Amino acid sequence: MLKIGEFSRLSQVTIKTLHHYDELGLIKPAHIDPVTNYRFYTVEQLPRIHRIMALKEMGLSLEQIGIMLEKELSTDEMRGMLHLKQAEIHQEMREAQRQLSMVEFRLRMIEAEINFPELDVVIKKLEAMRYLSFFVAPHTRLEKGLAYRSMVVSTLQNAIAEGVIQHTGVLIDVFHGEMILPFTSPDIKERQHEILLGVKDTQEAVKLKGIGQLTVKEEPAVETAATVMLEKSDLKDINIAGYAEKATLLRRWAIAHGYKPHDLVRYLSHRGLLQTSNPEEFIIEAQLPVDTGD
Amino acid sequence: MLKIGEFSRLSQVTIKTLHHYDELGLIKPAHIDPVTNYRFYTVEQLPRIHRIMALKEMGLSLEQIGIMLEKELSTDEMRGMLHLKQAEIHQEMREAQRQLSMVEFRLRMIEAEINFPELDVVIKKLEAMRYLSFFVAPHTRLEKGLAYRSMVVSTLQNAIAEGVIQHTGVLIDVFHGEMILPFTSPDIKERQHEILLGVKDTQEAVKLKGIGQLTVKEEPAVETAATVMLEKSDLKDINIAGYAEKATLLRRWAIAHGYKPHDLVRYLSHRGLLQTSNPEEFIIEAQLPVDTGD
DNA sequence: TCTACAACCTCCCCTAACAGGAGAGTCAAG
DNA sequence: CTTGACTCTCCTGTTAGGGGAGGTTGTAGA
Known part of the structure; x- marks a missing residue:
């Protein structure tokens, strides 16, 4: 049994975040002391928190992660979610590219120095x-x-x-x-x-x-x-x-x-x-x- | 004098958003009827809302936009903010690229089909x-x-x-x-x-x-x-x-x-x-x- | 002139994923 | 027994508004 601080150190997830995940039901302590309400985790829970972090790193929402964790979903479903996420990321990248081109257009106008007009398109x-x-x-x-x-x-x-x-x-x-x-x-x-x-x-x-x-x-x-x-x-x-x-x-x-x-x-x-x-x-x-x- | 609906139609900014900007002081109605509290804008305010939208499209926060609007800032300051934003966008793009590589790595593992191990790195x-x-x-x-x-x-x-x-x-x-x-x-x-x-x-x-x-x-x-x-x-x-x-x-x-x-x-x-x-x-x-x- | 109905107002709550902090209780060591 | 480190439960704040309730105002048709 690990107190939350220890589990936090091992997993390198902040205590705040563990509280939050507990609340969401993503990962609940293996045991809670009914007197003190102290949360106790076990080392068996390390794979689960690892999984959560790995999925979060891919940009999935906690809600989606919850779904993936609770019902063991088929290969096809998994593939579907990942393809969806892939498309989302592509979209984000296009958006970032758009923003970048706007910023750089402005910068070029400033560099051109010609009493540059404010071009608010x-x-x-x-x-x-x-x-x-x-x-x-x-x-x-x-x-x-x-x-x-x-x-x-x-x-x-x-x-x-x-x-x-x-x-x-x-x-x-x-x-x-x-x-x-x-x-x-x-x-x-x-x-x-x-x-x-x-x-x-x-x-x-x-x-x-x-x-x-x-x-x-x-x-x-x-x-x-x-x-x-x-x-x-x-x-x-x-x-x-x-x-x-x-x-x-x-x-x-x-x-x-x-x-x-x-x-x-x-x-x-x-x-x-x-x-x-x-x-x-x-x-x-x-x-x-x-x-x-x- | 334009009522908010009309101004909203001309600028294609929702009424909710105009309310929000009013609250933040980004763009306040030229006149407010003291009896009805109706907001009245003028066509002279169109350039300002245009400017706000253009800056927002570049990904700047409303707070930053507020700063840029209220004190007429020098060319150098402007350039500084844009360079900063540029760096931020580059960072975002790297992050998106990271996420993408993770998603695609997983997809490849799934496609490989070899009773694929869950690799939660x-x-x-x-x-x-x-x-x-x-x-x-x-x-x-x-x-x-x-x-x-x-x-x-x-x-x-x-x-x-x-x-x-x-x-x-x-x-x-x-x-x-x-x-x-x-x-x-x-x-x-x-x-x-x-x-x-x-x-x-x-x-x-x-x-x-x-x-x-x-x-x-x-x-x-x-x-x-x-x-x-x-x-x-x-x-x-x-x-x-x-x-x-x-x-x-x-x-x-x-x-x-x-x-x-x-x-x-x-x-x-x-x-x-x-x-x-x-x-x-x-x-x-x-x-x-x-x-x-x- | 009455009555719809559209337009507008001010609250208030909701989002995602936590961080920060208050105030109080708990644990281990000296 | 006391200190300091841990932990708990609330509560608020973050971004840029969206949604809706409940109430007022403006206007157009009957």
Whole structure:
């Protein structure tokens, strides 16, 4: 008969842990003094505690260990549990790898030292929505493109004010294609810059003076998208390049983390022209739909 | 102003989590209605919650994130935290790799199907001890070797009974050298099989009739040893081969898990000849000192 | 205007595997 | 007989929230 301290020394399991296992029924003392409640173990129990430790080292939970100990399970069951655990560990390793790539991406950005932008990428789902779509005609000069877009938005605003449009408050600029700087590139393509205005279920197609017929469409949900919030520094100076830079970084981030970016970028205005005319107050989220590597 | 549900939908953080972060002070609502206690967030808070999520994805704790958010920390501090985290993740990955190798070792043993022995290897420290040492002279025949050892042990027992030896109850058979079956091999070396009897601090050298002078020595602690408990099936049939097989498996196990086994094996009798004459009741732990790969 | 029902609130308990500590009883040696 | 080492039973704390009870508030339809 060994007192708990002795058993603890032999097995190199702490007394606290032995108490805990007693409570769980994993290994109960061979004898308990009914007067003092002292626990007494025997050397015959050493194989059992060894077994518990060996299984714990493999990462099995105490609950699973309890099952394995109490019913002598068949070779097949045992194999099944181990295969399961194997898969779990593989999953953990992938997760660790993901985390590592994120940490190292950040470190590289810091090392690059270029007044590094805070790139807080979040993977999220994009909800499906009903929307009115308008394609901004291409312009080779930045100012013209911006002015044109402003005109479109104020036309929409008027329609909203007149009650012609029941919107949901969601306004998204979508840039189709790989192009990063749609307003400044000379060989810009048609139908590249699309404005989506989220609308309620009751909304139907409308015709607006100056920009024409807008029909209602459905945008399907996107399962996985890499997103970042643009900061003030990206927006001030009416610097559209800030938007483009984020998109580039987002793309790089996605690739570095094993995602396959789609061929478009969305800018969701949480607070944009519909809410304020001061660009410094804009809150804009860049969204890059991606495919997962699976 | 966004109610918590709306903010939750935009950020894709559950309401529960937002409550939790509020409590921790990670991100507090811009406004709380003093009457209803409703939390109101603003779109300006989206970058902050994004940042929190991005840092959390890297595996940082909420406490660390809190620190990073509240005091604008320098590039160097940031780099330091990330390097620390990087090291942590590497550690986790090594641990996962260790677990994986254990699980796969077991799976291989099961697949091998050879009435597979339960090999519950536990890594532990071996304590330093004072001991009396006796080298068993080599014998080419199994029975002779065993009989000789029995004689030695009973001589020790007599001495103990006479009070000549103050022992600690610890009896260890050490087999020096790679040899697995010391009793049966023809080219057995001298001074290969050593018996250690742990003794108390007061014990000094003794001279025993029949086996001669035994001096007291110190055995240093072993930092890392792979150990298994021998089972009844290993011990019955007075089958010394069971001992040897465990040693072989122990060695393989150690190598498969990145340890470098030393050139000796110890058998610690938790219950051996000193306690019982019935070999079926023996409780014996095989110990293989190893070096870690670090 | 009444009534659902959705959204929101504040507790409170639960997780896994113990560690730490308080306060009290027990054991062995000097 | 006393000290110091052991042991006991509670109780709390750890991480990052999830689940649910029980109560209030907000909104939309009849």
